[in-house]
Amino acid sequence: MTVFHFFNCAILTFGPHAVYYSATPLSEYDTLGTSVKAAVVYLATALVKLICLATFLKVSESDSFDPYQEFLKALIGFIDVAGLYFALTQLTHRNISQNHKFQAVGLGWAFADSVLHRLAPLWVGARGLEFTWDYILQGLEANANLVLSISLAALGSLMWLRKNKPKTLIPIIYLCAVIVATMPSTTSYLRRGLGWHLPKVVGFELFTSLVMAFISWQLFAACQRPSL
Numbered sequence: 001m002t003v004f005h006f007f008n009c010a011i012l013t014f015g016p017h018a019v020y021y022s023a024t025p026l027s028e029y030d031t032l033g034t035s036v037k038a039a040v041v042y043l044a045t046a047l048v049k050l051i052c053l054a055t056f057l058k059v060s061e062s063d064s065f066d067p068y069q070e071f072l073k074a075l076i077g078f079i080d081v082a083g084l085y086f087a088l089t090q091l092t093h094r095n096i097s098q099n100h101k102f103q104a105v106g107l108g109w110a111f112a113d114s115v116l117h118r119l120a121p122l123w124v125g126a127r128g129l130e131f132t133w134d135y136i137l138q139g140l141e142a143n144a145n146l147v148l149s150i151s152l153a154a155l156g157s158l159m160w161l162r163k164n165k166p167k168t169l170i171p172i173i174y175l176c177a178v179i180v181a182t183m184p185s186t187t188s189y190l191r192r193g194l195g196w197h198l199p200k201v202v203g204f205e206l207f208t209s210l211v212m213a214f215i216s217w218q219l220f221a222a223c224q225r226p227s228l
Helices: 002-023 032-056 067-077 079-089 098-125 134-160 167-181 183-193 198-224
Strands: none
Touching: 002 098, 002 134, 032 067, 032 079, 032 098, 067 079, 067 183, 079 098, 079 134, 079 167, 098 134, 134 167, 134 198, 167 183, 167 198, 183 198
16 A cells, blocks of 8 residues: 555656656657756756755754745745756757747756655655655645746746847746746745645645746747737
């Protein structure tokens, strides 16, 4: 039963990444190399973030919400945006379109995040003797992160690669990118500041990811229309 529960949680956590790759044109255009490169950039970015967190943040004795500490975490979190910029603009990619490039980068970014933050807890915890919903919720959280990562990559693609975008959409694109980039700080505030339990936080993440995906899709479609 414990092994069955582990495999169920693992499929829920990592399966959507494989489904997204195989069900979209990414597999047809052989963008796996781009996703792997993006995953490597994510791991390097995570190492830089870890060093910054260890250097600038103090160890808190309580689990209460500290606005100053969370503000520093949010600033350090923008290292992800820098890493995403490098992955989108500086890495050499196959001759693929901008549409496929941001999806491949976002997919690799999200998969590396799930492996780094969820694989070890899943392996240790989901194989325990006592059933818990935490790892199912963790899998749902990974799905929300997949959608948010692809949305952020789409917004980054519009900011850094799309030159002829409508000027009226530029503030909206940057605002949406800031909202997605600060989602970890937002969820931290909901947990520690407002005392939300994990199911409620995961529900918020799933809802927000769908909303931001829809907005990003609309913005990307609007920027691809020929200007009059």
